Amino acid sequence: MSVRVRYAPSPTGHLHIGNARTALFNYLFAKKHQGAFIIRIEDTDVKRNVETGIDNQLSLLKWLGIDWDESIDREGEYGPYRQLERLALYQDYAQQLLDRGLAYKCYCSSEALEAEREALKAKGDDKLHYSRKCLHAPDQDAPHTIRFKVPDDVAYTFDDVVKGSVTFQSEAVGDWVILKRNGIPTYNFACAVDDHHMAISHVLRGEDHITNTPRQLMIFDAFNWERPQYGHMTLIVNEHGKKLSKRDETIIQFIEQYKNLGFLPEALFNFIALLGFSPQSKEEVLSREAIINLFDENRLSSSPATFDKDKLAFINNRHLKSKSLTAIMALCLPYLKAENIAQHEDTSYIESLVGVFQDRLVYGAQIVDLYHDFFDEAFELDQEALDFLHSDEGIVALLKHVRDAIKETDTFDADTLKHIIKSSGKATGMKGKMLFMPVRIAVSAKQHGPDLPKMMHLLGKDRLIDRINATLNAIA
RNA sequence: GGCCCGUUGGAGAAGCGGCUUAACUCACCAGCCUUUCACGCUGGCAUUCACGGGUUCGAAUCCCGUACGGGUCACCA
Structure with a gap:
C-alpha cells in the first residue's frame, strides 16, 4: 500500500505553530516514504469558518517550504478536498x-x-x-x-x-x-x-x-x-509544561508573526522539526534537505516537547550567519526603513550597519533594537562602567588623546579610527584591554558590543566627540 | 472524577536490559585567538535518570505502587 498522509486544517484562523508542526511532520513522512501529502480542509464548523483562513495558511506553509501533492488548489483523484x-x-x-x-x-x-x-x-x-x-x-x-x-x-x-x-x-x-x-x-x-x-x-x-x-x-x-x-x-508545551494555548502571550505562536519579525523560513522549519523529534545527528542546525533525510518516525518523542525560545533564537541566528551580507541586508531593510533609520539609497550605510551586527542578529526586526541600543542619543554610564573608568589614572589622558585625534582627522573611516586608537595607546602608554575598553565605554557606554572601529565609524564624528566629552565630565 | 499519556543536568534532549564511569545542543564558566568586544576553537559542567518496591548475575531502560505534571471527556476541530 502506498503511503498517503494528510494535514487537515480547519479554516478558523491563522497558522499556529502546532498546526505547522503537524503539517511539517506529515510532509516529512511523505517525503521519506515517497508518498503523497494531502491537505484536506475540514470546514464542517460553519460558524467558525474564516473567509481567508485557508489561503493564508496555505501560503504560510509554502513560505515555510512545505509543499503538497493534492489539495483544493491541486486536485488529485480523491477530491473534492473541502469537506463541505x-x-x-x-x-x-x-x-x-x-x-x-x-x-x-x-x-x-x-x-x-x-x-x-x-x-x-x-x-x-x-x-x-x-x-x-x-x-x-x-x-x-x-x-x-x-x-x-x-x-x-x-x-x-x-x-x-x-x-x-x-x-x-x-x-x-x-x-x-x-x-x-x-x-x-x-x-x-x-x-x-x-x-x-x-x-x-x-x-x-x-x-x-x-x-x-x-x-x-x-x-x-x-x-x-x-x-x-x-x-x-507529543504536545508542544510552554516552559511551565502546559499545552500551548493561543491566549498565551509569552510565546509567539503564529507563523505569520515570525515571518513579520524577519525570522527565516528555513530556520523555523528547522526549529519546528525539532519539536517532538530528535534526529540522529550531532548537529541541530540543519537544512531542509538534511531534515528530510534524517526524518524517522521511529524517533518521534513520546514525552512533551517544550517550546524553547532560546533554542529558536540560536537556530535562527545560525541560519542567518550562513546567509550572504546582501541577503541579510534585504531582510533588514524593511525594518530600517519603517523606523526611518535608513533608506534604499544608503546602501553603504546599511551594509556597515548590518555587517556590524550580523553575528549577533537573531531575527530581522531586531536590527532596529540593536541600532537603538548602540546609536541612540541616550548615553548613560552605569556604575560598572564608571568603576572601570576610574580604575586607571591614564584613562583620562587616553580619552582626551583619542578625542583630539578624532577632531583633527580629515579621513573618517574604520581603518583611520583603528589607527587613532592604536596611536593614542602608544602616546599614553595604554594597551590591551586598558586601551580598547575605555574607548568602548566612552563611545557606547557598554562593555560589550560590535567591532569597535566599525561601530565608531557608524556613530559619526560629532557623536563620538560628544560622548567622549560626556564621559570625561562624568569621571572628572 | 473516568480514561489516556508523561516525569533524565540551569534549559532542550538522546538512551529502548550489559558497549553508559548517561550522547548531543543551548546557556554558563575557564583557556586559546583577537592589543578591546564579539565570532571561532579547546576544555569544564548529572557518581545519576520523580519516589518506593519488585524481576534480573546486571535496570535510566522491564513490572507494580505512590507522587507530581499534562491531555481528553461538545450537534469544536
Whole structure:
C-alpha cells in the first residue's frame, strides 16, 4: 500500500505553530516514504469558518517550504478536498448506519443535553455519557442528529507509531453524534470517512486527538474498512509544561508573526522539526534537505516537547550567519526603513550597519533594537562602567588623546579610527584591554558590543566627540 | 472524577536490559585567538535518570505502587 498522509486544517484562523508542526511532520513522512501529502480542509464548523483562513495558511506553509501533492488548489483523484463539498458522501454513510441499526436519530435539544450532563456531573458520575434516551424513539418528522451506537465491550487497540500499543474500551465513549442537526457531519465522522476515501495510510496528528481515535476506529470497523496507522505526536508545551494555548502571550505562536519579525523560513522549519523529534545527528542546525533525510518516525518523542525560545533564537541566528551580507541586508531593510533609520539609497550605510551586527542578529526586526541600543542619543554610564573608568589614572589622558585625534582627522573611516586608537595607546602608554575598553565605554557606554572601529565609524564624528566629552565630565 | 499519556543536568534532549564511569545542543564558566568586544576553537559542567518496591548475575531502560505534571471527556476541530 502506498503511503498517503494528510494535514487537515480547519479554516478558523491563522497558522499556529502546532498546526505547522503537524503539517511539517506529515510532509516529512511523505517525503521519506515517497508518498503523497494531502491537505484536506475540514470546514464542517460553519460558524467558525474564516473567509481567508485557508489561503493564508496555505501560503504560510509554502513560505515555510512545505509543499503538497493534492489539495483544493491541486486536485488529485480523491477530491473534492473541502469537506463541505463532500456532504452527500457523509450523509449516505450515515444513512447506511441508520439502516443497519448501528446508528439512531436523536431528537434531544442541545439544552436538554446540557441539562442532562449537568445532572450527571452533580451526581458525580464519571462518564457523562448520553443517556440513550432516543435509542428506541419512534421515527418523527422533527429536527434530529444522528448518533452512532457505540458497541458494548469492545476494546479498541491500535499500535500507535509514537506511543506504542494503546487501548480504549468502548465504555469510555458515549453514543456520539455523527451527523449534526444541520446535516453536516461531526469531525470524527467526516474524518474517518475521508481518511478511508482518500486512501490515507498514516494519520500523524497531535496527541490531543488520541481520544478521538477510538471513535474513528468505530467507523472504520462498522464499514469493515482497513484502518490507517495512527501516530500521535507529543504536545508542544510552554516552559511551565502546559499545552500551548493561543491566549498565551509569552510565546509567539503564529507563523505569520515570525515571518513579520524577519525570522527565516528555513530556520523555523528547522526549529519546528525539532519539536517532538530528535534526529540522529550531532548537529541541530540543519537544512531542509538534511531534515528530510534524517526524518524517522521511529524517533518521534513520546514525552512533551517544550517550546524553547532560546533554542529558536540560536537556530535562527545560525541560519542567518550562513546567509550572504546582501541577503541579510534585504531582510533588514524593511525594518530600517519603517523606523526611518535608513533608506534604499544608503546602501553603504546599511551594509556597515548590518555587517556590524550580523553575528549577533537573531531575527530581522531586531536590527532596529540593536541600532537603538548602540546609536541612540541616550548615553548613560552605569556604575560598572564608571568603576572601570576610574580604575586607571591614564584613562583620562587616553580619552582626551583619542578625542583630539578624532577632531583633527580629515579621513573618517574604520581603518583611520583603528589607527587613532592604536596611536593614542602608544602616546599614553595604554594597551590591551586598558586601551580598547575605555574607548568602548566612552563611545557606547557598554562593555560589550560590535567591532569597535566599525561601530565608531557608524556613530559619526560629532557623536563620538560628544560622548567622549560626556564621559570625561562624568569621571572628572 | 473516568480514561489516556508523561516525569533524565540551569534549559532542550538522546538512551529502548550489559558497549553508559548517561550522547548531543543551548546557556554558563575557564583557556586559546583577537592589543578591546564579539565570532571561532579547546576544555569544564548529572557518581545519576520523580519516589518506593519488585524481576534480573546486571535496570535510566522491564513490572507494580505512590507522587507530581499534562491531555481528553461538545450537534469544536
